[in-house]
Amino acid sequence: MRWSELTKSTRPAVLLCGYAMAGALAAAEIAILGLALNPNVNEDYRAYYVDKTTTCLNRDAVGRYTPGRTVSFRSDDARETAGMRVCGWSGPVADGTHSLGESSRLRLALPPLRDGLRATLEMAAVIRPPQTWQRIVISANGTDVYRAMLSGDLATTVSFVIPHAVLAGKATLDMRFDYPDAIPQSADASNIYNRAIKLRSFRLDAL
Amino acid sequence: MPSGRVEADLAVEDLARAKSGIRLTVIAVATVPLLFLLSGLVIRYAAFASVSPDPSLAVYARAFCKWDCTWYVDISEQGYERFPIPGHSNVGRWGFFPLYPMLVAAVRTILPFSTIAIASVASLAFGYLSCLVAWPLMDKNMRAYVLYCAFLLSGPFSFYFATFLTEPLFVLVTSCLFLALKRSSYVAAGLSCALLSATRVVGVLAVFAIIIRMFEEHRAKGGSVIGFPRWLLGRPDLIIAILISPAGLFAYILYLYVTVGDGFAFVHVQRAFGRVTGNPLLFLWEGLSYHPRPGWQPTAPQWSALTAIVALALSAVLAVRRQFGAALFCAMALILPLTSNLASMVRYVVGLAPLTMLTAVLLSASKPTFVVVLIVFVATCYFMTVAWLGGYLALV
Numbered sequence: 001m002r003w004s005e006l007t008k009s010t011r012p013a014v015l016l017c018g019y020a021m022a023g024a025l026a027a028a029e030i031a032i033l034g035l036a037l038n039p040n041v042n043e044d045y046r047a048y049y050v051d052k053t054t055t056c057l058n059r060d061a062v063g064r065y066t067p068g069r070t071v072s073f074r075s076d077d078a079r080e081t082a083g084m085r086v087c088g089w090s091g092p093v094a095d096g097t098h099s100l101g102e103s104s105r106l107r108l109a110l111p112p113l114r115d116g117l118r119a120t121l122e123m124a125a126v127i128r129p130p131q132t133w134q135r136i137v138i139s140a141n142g143t144d145v146y147r148a149m150l151s152g153d154l155a156t157t158v159s160f161v162i163p164h165a166v167l168a169g170k171a172t173l174d175m176r177f178d179y180p181d182a183i184p185q186s187a188d189a190s191n192i193y194n195r196a197i198k199l200r201s202f203r204l205d206a207l
Numbered sequence: 208m209p210s211g212r213v214e215a216d217l218a219v220e221d222l223a224r225a226k227s228g229i230r231l232t233v234i235a236v237a238t239v240p241l242l243f244l245l246s247g248l249v250i251r252y253a254a255f256a257s258v259s260p261d262p263s264l265a266v267y268a269r270a271f272c273k274w275d276c277t278w279y280v281d282i283s284e285q286g287y288e289r290f291p292i293p294g295h296s297n298v299g300r301w302g303f304f305p306l307y308p309m310l311v312a313a314v315r316t317i318l319p320f321s322t323i324a325i326a327s328v329a330s331l332a333f334g335y336l337s338c339l340v341a342w343p344l345m346d347k348n349m350r351a352y353v354l355y356c357a358f359l360l361s362g363p364f365s366f367y368f369a370t371f372l373t374e375p376l377f378v379l380v381t382s383c384l385f386l387a388l389k390r391s392s393y394v395a396a397g398l399s400c401a402l403l404s405a406t407r408v409v410g411v412l413a414v415f416a417i418i419i420r421m422f423e424e425h426r427a428k429g430g431s432v433i434g435f436p437r438w439l440l441g442r443p444d445l446i447i448a449i450l451i452s453p454a455g456l457f458a459y460i461l462y463l464y465v466t467v468g469d470g471f472a473f474v475h476v477q478r479a480f481g482r483v484t485g486n487p488l489l490f491l492w493e494g495l496s497y498h499p500r501p502g503w504q505p506t507a508p509q510w511s512a513l514t515a516i517v518a519l520a521l522s523a524v525l526a527v528r529r530q531f532g533a534a535l536f537c538a539m540a541l542i543l544p545l546t547s548n549l550a551s552m553v554r555y556v557v558g559l560a561p562l563t564m565l566t567a568v569l570l571s572a573s574k575p576t577f578v579v580v581l582i583v584f585v586a587t588c589y590f591m592t593v594a595w596l597g598g599y600l601a602l603v
């Protein structure tokens with residue numbers, strides 16, 4: 001029935017029903033909008049998707065590793081590193097595992113330790129002249145443990161100590177790599193595709 | 208014979224002739240898209256057989272399922288992920304809207320066929336129905352209708368209407384919406400818009416076309432511009448039509464809030480696809496100027512940018528022809544994706560029914576043009592299908 005066809009007697013009732021339905025629709029939509037504007041998500045989700053404060057979406061990945069062994073991050077050892085790579089990595093390929101974005105993470109379960117660890121990493125910078133270097137900041141369980149500047153495209157082996165204080169009472173080692181000079185893929189490309197390093201091998205030794 | 212009897216006989220004869228004419232028109236309107244549907248199937252199969260070592264029908268259906276199609280297959284079969292996404296992935300399926308995958312999943316519960324087989328047949332059926340709905344929208348212009356049917360079902364981009372992409376459903380529901388508006392059936396238009404908003408995110412923008420049509424009706428009845436809100440508030444049926452228009456989108460937002468915790472997950476997940484917002488004009492310029500290698504052939508970004516520009520120009524033509532609602536809807540549905548980049552621009556343009564209908568009307572203005580364009584449409588179907596099967600980037 002068209003609006004104009006309503007009779008005088010039915011009009012008020014239909015009007016009332018119509019306004020009630022419109023009100024219910026509006027209320028439901030406002031309520032849903034309210035929920036959507038206040039997402040009920042964890043910090044990792046919020047940081048990556050909502051606030052965009054990180055390019056590395058933290059996940060519950062934990063790799064197994066026994067200190068004293070060198071793990072290759074080239075394509076020949078892909079399976080072993082898969083569990084360790086939390087986020088911010090691409091590959092592995094023949095020349096290593098490439099960092100992706102402005103930071104990357106590795107996480108591994110460790111046996112109880114009496115002292116600190118010595119980390120030895122073989123890495124190469126991703127360069128695009130005129131930029132021929134990459135700064136890298138490595139933190140372990142939230143504490144900065146190493147800062148370096150990689151230059152040229154040849155691989156460099158770096159070694160540093162992870163103090164016992166940052167490992168004490170922790171069942172896992174969460175290593176975060178930050179790249180202040182990561183190179184964008186193009187002028188308008190998302191920073192999730194930035195490139196900084198190629199990680200080729202990783203080793204921890206108990207001190 | 209008395210003159211009254213003769214007149215009556217002539218009137219009956221005229222009526223019979225008119226009835227027979229109507230019957231012929233109905234048969235033509237139903238048969239034309241059917242013929243193009245069949246010819247499209249044959250041409251696309253020929254293109255497929257020319258590039259595939261296995262010409263079986265199962266492989267044929269799967270071969271057309273490229274790019275976004277695989278996401279829709281996954282949604283239809285597995286639904287949406289919660290967070291964290293299984294497999295340590297950043298990329299959830301949340302960016303792909305649920306109506307079409309839901310329909311296919313519903314049919315799959317009844318019919319014992321694969322998802323892609325059901326979706327392929329559904330897409331073809333939606334394409335056919337879109338043609339039928341277009342007939343009254345094209346003012347029963349048979350030449351334009353034939354071109355439109357050829358374009359959708361046997362044309363250069365007919366592969367979009369032969370696989371699991373949202374375009375077939377989007378075109379059908381858009382056509383239903385504009386038909387409802389043409390008949391001033393606002394609640395039907397609102398319900399169509401609700402379905403459209405659950406099909407693709409830009410579907411919700413059709414609400415502006417509904418409001419514009421209401422405004423036009425108000426003005427046609429002698430109402431003033433200032434008096435429009437008051438007139439609207441006095442008509443709860445119109446308010447319901449407007450408020451029900453985004454219902455599909457709101458239902459999806461609520462679903463995402465309940466499952467993921469983020470109602471806007473479909474927006475936020477774009478980060479994982481590397482989409483960054485920017486100036487549409489800059490994206491267009493970058494696309495147009497992207498020609499890294501020598502040669503005359505346009506690159507994929509150049510095709511995408513050119514398509515977007517032509518589509519925006521066609522939107523302007525719609526406005527000139529006083530189809531303001533359709534013009535605004537199409538322009539907004541183009542500009543919104545253009546704020547991220549040129550990806551899928553060709554597909555988005557093909558999926559905007561008012562633009563393709565207008566193109567068909569313009570190209571069928573003269574008989575020679577009509578014949579040439581019809582031949583070009585059918586001939587390019589083969590080559591564009593080969594390009595789609597080969598993964599040509601402009602067609603993504």
